[in-house]
Amino acid sequence: MRVVVTGGAGFIGSHLVDRLLARGDLVTVVDDLSTGRRENVPAGVALIEAEVADLDVIGPVFAGADLVFHLAAVASVPRSIAQPLTVHRANGQGVLSVLEACRAAGVARVIVVSSAAVYGNSAGVQQEDACAKPESFYGIDKLAGEMYLQAYHRLFGMTGLAIRPFNVYGPRQPLDAVYGSVIPRFVARLKAGLPVQIEGTGEATRDFTYVADLVDGLLRAAGADAAVMNGQPVNLAVGHAISVLTLAKELAAAAGVDLKPLHGPARVGDILHSQADISRAKKLLGYAPQVSLKEGLAITYRALAHA
Ligand SMILES: NC(=O)c1ccc[n+]([C@@H]2O[C@H](COP(=O)([O-])OP(=O)(O)OC[C@H]3O[C@@H](n4cnc5c(N)ncnc54)[C@H](O)[C@@H]3O)[C@@H](O)[C@H]2O)c1
CATH class of the missing domain: 3.90.25.10 (UDP-galactose 4-epimerase, domain 1)
Incomplete structure (x- = not known):
């Protein structure tokens, strides 16, 4: 399978790339190396050094891809508060640009990595259908990414899931x-x-979720029954x-x-x-940390x- 991983030089993305390579996929990474590291990208993986918001540059990379994992983002609540416009370009414009590239290329499956930050300070155990009330610009952009994915599903039939990781380590x-x-x-x-x-x-x-469990959940999400891949959010955590x-x-x-x-x-x-309430991930993906x-x-x- 031909797979594009945005943010593949980063912490979670690089563990995902390792697993994809191990199962024999042909992997391309799109990453601007702002927090990611070149040495995280293994030999045999093409690294396209670019900003995801730059559609003209990243668009051609998605041609021929069967599966896309979108992880590239400024993964920081405090930085989003300190530099909202810079972070919005990466996280808000970035996700829209990746979805547009996927639509143009006719990518079969798209996994958008969102965040538990969409819940904000809602009380109790967090379930996907609860009203999202993000507290930070980071959470707002992540929620927008989910909503863009749902709109691409409704408007263009895009097949995908939005994943909400909690604290990954x-x-x-x-x-x-x-x-x-x-x-x-x-x-x-x-x-x-x-x-x-x-x-x-x-x-x-x-x-707190160990990274190998999160990656297992991401791979399960990519292989989910197409009927459930309507852009809906799925929590991935320990519960x-x-x-x-x-x-x-x-x-x-x-x-x-x-x-x-x-x-x-x-x-x-x-x-x-x-x-997190992880019952949706258990039911739809057979996920078990x-x-x-x-x-x-x-x-x-x-x-x-x-x-
Ligand atoms: N680590 C966690 O606990 C956690 C929790 C919830 C969600 N997430 C999400 O998971 C994803 C990966 O996070 P991570 O913890 O591995 O962080 P990370 O910073 O290690 O990885 C993000 C990667 O994206 C790249 N990147 C940043 N902005 C970019 C841009 N504009 N264009 C291209 N590449 C860009 C960075 O260089 C880096 O390699 C992010 O979307 C993050 O929001 C992480």
Whole structure:
């Protein structure tokens, strides 16, 4: 199968590319290398270095593709708040440009990677049919991407699914990203022999998903029954949340240190609680996450601390 992965030089995208190559697919990556790394793209994979919003440049890359995974995005709530227009070009205009390229090329299946950020601070366990109320520009652009995909399905019969990952972690997450996510930030501190710095009280909860489980869900989504691929959103997570304080303890245990966390002010735009209902993914995709938090954190700590 000929597959295009946008954002394939990034954290999740590069793990997906590895799995696609292992099953014998012919893979092309479109990535502007803004946070992704050239060395994440394995030999045998064509890397087109371009911005996804630049339709004239990326359009021809999609000709002949059977399947597209769209992951390219500025994957950061704080950066979307600091630089809304720049981030909108990547995340809002970017997804529309990729869908337009897919339509023009007649791509059979399109998987758009959205985010749990579309839920905002809605209470309780998050189910796909709940009213989405994003709190940040990042979440707004992700929700727009889902709605564009649904419109392409209605208007042009495009076959696809919108995937809502929750907090994904694993090897290849950059430790030094200015707007990095919580696990690599904690690992960087522990690796330096320093206590982790929690933003806020640490009572915020997150549904942490190991990257291999997420990739398994993405591959299942791409192979779903065409009848369900109407652009609908599907949560991919574990379906169990832990607090950031518990995460800090678990990671300190994985690092073999006993350091009391420090606390700073909460981050603007961050949501308080995030936990997925994964029954749709189970039902439609036969998805079942395999990696326990303890196991996933141990692998991740080893990989990131020795990178
Ligand atoms: N990591 C998570 O916990 C998480 C959770 C929910 C959703 N997501 C989504 O998953 C996808 C992958 O995220 P990630 O964590 O691997 O982040 P990442 O930053 O490692 O990957 C994003 C990739 O997209 C590329 N990119 C960014 N802007 C681009 C542009 N305008 N044109 C072309 N390429 C561009 C980057 O260089 C990078 O390689 C993103 O869409 C993100 O929003 C991630």
